Amino acid sequence: MQPFLSHPFDDDKLHEECGVFGVVGVADAANFVALGLHALQHRGQEAGGIVAHDPEQGFNSARRFGYVRDNFTKASLMETLPGALAIGHVRYSTAGSKGATAIRDVQPFFGEFSMGGCAIAHNGNLTNAAALRRELIERGSIFQSSSDSECIIHLMARSIQKNISERIKDALRRVEGAFSIVAMTRTKLIGVRDPLGVRPLVLGKIGDGWALSSETCGLDIIGAEFVREIEPGEMVVIDDTGINSTRPFGPQPSRFCIFEHVYFSRPDSILGGRSVYETRRQIGVELAKESPVDADLVCPVPDSGTPAAIGYAAQSGIPYGMGIIRNQYMGRTFIEPTEQIRNMGVRLKLNVNRALIRGKRVILVDDSVVRGTTSRKIKDMILDAGAAEVHFRIASPPTAWPCFYGVDTPERGKLLAANMSEDEMRDWIGVDSLKFVSLDGLYRAAGEAQGRDAKAPRYCDACFSGEYPITPSDMIARGFEMKAAE
Structure with missing residues (x-):
């Protein structure tokens, strides 16, 4: 099979690294995991994996x-994954190899210990992985992948704890960064979130069994009842006796990633x-209050700009319309496009409703501006279709800082x-x-309701503010300059 290539027209968007899912206590658990991963496909399209026991x-x-639907819906494959306990992972690389993903980097990762095997799937990024990797290699560890997540398996191997749950705690106390983890032993399903709860993880009930998922939409697809979120700094161990919850880390204020709400x-x-959906619609309401403009039509840049555009139109009283139509059959990947096709740009994905x-003064609502290249192309398409004016309204603050917690x-x-003022971006x-x-x-x-508390923000908003709640140690060692204290 050819390598799965990044979509050449999606490079102006931020990408989530991955999604995780696990089920225990149901027959043919791997089939449920495959469904859950299908619902989480938006979090990673490069590759996927399932481990079952x-x-x-x-x-x-x-x-x-590739996609879950192209691989994990085949009976011949799913029959090789029997059992009532399984976990899975969908991947978009941020740490590890890029472009042509190596199969060795595809999770879940597995380790065999003296007390039995353990598989781990990780959503997030470890900000001290490079330092840990050097230390572990110097002490004799042999890495099989380029992923930061493999450090966790090697740290577990060096722990002196007597059971796997305690070894996971030991390992995670050594790492820094963001992690939502779903793991499994022969009899247990385990879920953990980092102390700040940067990345999401939720718990669901399905019949007599349980499920863990990056998002509630993963629970919905298998008919599981949403029970609650795994709390920041919490570890749950689930087996046939029930759920055991512990707090392996010291208490810290939650800093959930606000871009999860945006995009x-x-x-x-x-x-x-x-x-x-309601948060995104409300962002549009806030945008209309903060940045009104005389116009004839509010149009979303589909699909991620749609809820905010609906909110903007409702608040402003300007009619909402689908001025841009998305090709639903393109998907988010494109295998080896020719140069001629590349030159077609965003027209392969989007077409203007001429x-x-x-003749209209158009407000385009999009979720973010990263490099700005796609915004320019969309503007050209709208003007080519005869629009009188084009106004962009963006449903997030300017993205001026990189993320080191699981976002590419x-x-x-x-x-x-990071290089232009708002007026300069407008002109560019x-x-x-x-x-x-x-x-x-x-x-x-x-x-x-009161906005952002500068002294104690509830969310991680480092990509907007430059204020990193977890020091990106590896990146600083490579020369990254933090925002100067004000």
């Missing part, structure tokens, strides 16, 4: 490039007790907002106006 056959695994999570998921756009972000020098993109929602407005949309 059966008392008679032991641990079995399958790792494949990463599916709009039908629930985060922090709030509907993602009859609606012609360009280096700071390639982020448009070539639109009549460009406005971003304020950081306070984003917080209000996410349920913080």
